[in-house]
Amino acid sequence: MTWAGLLSMPRSIVLVAVFAVAVGAAIVLVLGKALPAVKTPVRSESPARSGLSRVVIAHHPGAHDGSAGRDDVHLDAEAVRMMVNQAVRAFVGTGTVAEAWELIIPDPTKRVAIKINCQISGIFTKAKVVMPIADSLVARGVPPENIIIYDKHDTGFPYAGFVRNVSGPGVRVGVLSYGDFGGYSAHADLYHIAKLLIGESGEYDCDYLINVPVCKALDGYSGVTLSMKNHYGTCDPRHLDMHNHICLTNALSPIRDKTRLIVLDACYCEYRWHNGRDQSWVDVLNRIVVSDDPVAVDYHGWQMIEQLRAEHDLAPVDPYPYFIDYAADVYDLGTNDPAEMDIVELELPFPGDFDLDGDVDMDDHAFWQQCAAGPNDPPPSDPPGCEACDADEDGDVDLRDFASFQQDFTGSR
Ligand SMILES: [Ca+2]
Ligand SMILES: [Ca+2]
Numbered sequence: 209m210t211w212a213g214l215l216s217m218p219r220s221i222v223l224v225a226v227f228a229v230a231v232g233a234a235i236v237l238v239l240g241k242a243l244p245a246v247k248t249p250v251r252s253e254s255p256a257r258s259g260l261s262r263v264v265i266a267h268h269p270g271a272h273d274g275s276a277g278r279d280d281v282h283l284d285a286e287a288v289r290m291m292v293n294q295a296v297r298a299f300v301g302t303g304t305v306a307e308a309w310e311l312i313i314p315d316p317t318k319r320v321a322i323k324i325n326c327q328i329s330g331i332f333t334k335a336k337v338v339m340p341i342a343d344s345l346v347a348r349g350v351p352p353e354n355i356i357i358y359d360k361h362d363t364g365f366p367y368a369g370f371v372r373n374v375s376g377p378g379v380r381v382g383v384l385s386y387g388d389f390g391g392y393s394a395h396a397d398l399y400h401i402a403k404l405l406i407g408e409s410g411e412y413d414c415d416y417l418i419n420v421p422v423c424k425a426l427d428g429y430s431g432v433t434l435s436m437k438n439h440y441g442t443c444d445p446r447h448l449d450m451h452n453h454i455c456l457t458n459a460l461s462p463i464r465d466k467t468r469l470i471v472l473d474a475c476y477c478e479y480r481w482h483n484g485r486d487q488s489w490v491d492v493l494n495r496i497v498v499s500d501d502p503v504a505v506d507y508h509g510w511q512m513i514e515q516l517r518a519e520h521d522l523a524p525v526d527p528y529p530y531f532i533d534y535a536a537d538v539y540d541l542g543t544n545d546p547a548e549m550d551i552v553e554l555e556l557p558f559p560g561d562f563d564l565d566g567d568v569d570m571d572d573h574a575f576w577q578q579c580a581a582g583p584n585d586p587p588p589s590d591p592p593g594c595e596a597c598d599a600d601e602d603g604d605v606d607l608r609d610f611a612s613f614q615q616d617f618t619g620s621r
């Protein structure tokens with residue numbers, strides 16, 4: 209393989225032009241206030257995949273540190289960052305993570321609300337999952353003070369790694385139950401988040417919403433808590449007919465139209481509901497699920513929960529999570545049919561990514577070259593880690609291993 213051959217190797221990633229802005233869109237009026245009528249598509253579409261809901265499931269076996277702990281502190285920040293960044297990049301379909309965020313956030317002068325779930329102290333959205341998102345928003349040009357991380361309660365904050373910052377410099381973090389970001393509203397439907405999302409107070413008026421839920425069972429209520437249920441407590445206080453109300457909440461225009469991305473924190477998953485600190489039913493999954501289809505995300509999260517329950521000899525969740533079916537069939541919020549999904553599974557780190565930065569590029573090639581000692585000779589001990597270049601595991605780093613490296617090459621991203 210020559211140098212020229214390496215540089216001209218097939219590259220499957222092709223940037224596709226962003227969709228033209230839809231024409232003739234009507235102004236949507238919600239609660240008497242005009243909202244953006246056109247939702248700019250997030251994804252670069254390839255024709256073969258158009259019409260399907262893309263769902264990216266990233267897995268990094270090194271995300272959890274292997275200890276008995278199940279909190280933020282027990283996650284490897286860089287492994288989680290790789291999962292989040294590569295899942296987002298693969299979801300949008302761009303060459304680089306930065307290019308992906310240009311499409312997710314078309315206008316960086318707007319405010320971005322990030323919904324987390326820190327309702328209880330046993331399972332919660334972790335700061336190490338949200339930090340790569342916030343960092344990418346800042347890199348996109350969003351002022352840190354325009355990034356508002358919120359939940360209704362902060363019960364899980366000490367274990368999740370979040371610290372309230374309501375008015376100081378930097379990314380804002382707070383809870384609606386204290387009125388940090390506008391508090392209650394007279395509007396029954398939007399309830400706590402009216403002022404945050406539709407600017408009733410003139411102070412927040414977030415134009416973009418990113419949902420970062422957790423993976424947990426909710427026996428006795430909605431069966432599971434994933435992306436759609438994550439908005440329920442902040443938008444609608446009623447627990448009657450919960451399955452329909454979860455769907456109604458997610459059908460509200462400010463939530464449906466402002467949601468740019470869903471990043472399911474499935475580093476851990478609580479497969480049996482427990483309201484408290486006891487983490488006996490929290491397992492390690494080391495996964496991140498990214499999509500903009502809340503129904504597809506919830507379908508996959510639900511399957512993960514059921515798989516864990518089966519492994520622990522538990523019956524399926526009770527009640528059955530009807531809201532996922534309703535959301536697809538009645539409310540048209542997405543799809544729960546895998547045949548209508550473009551499911552992308554990422555196993556991380558990528559083979560050939562020797563410097564563990566999420567790509568296989570010239571830097572990795574430079575490392576490979578230092579390790580290549582030819583057939584039948586062991587690779588040098590310096591630099592350390594050369595055994596990673598022995599793709600066929602026959603004790604040397606030679607041209608056959610280079611053929612594998614060539615296959616894995618992605619270019620910088
Ligand atoms: Ca690399
Ligand atoms: Ca070899």
Ligand SMILES: [Ca+2]
Binds near residue numbers: 565567568569571620
């Ligand atoms: Ca690189």
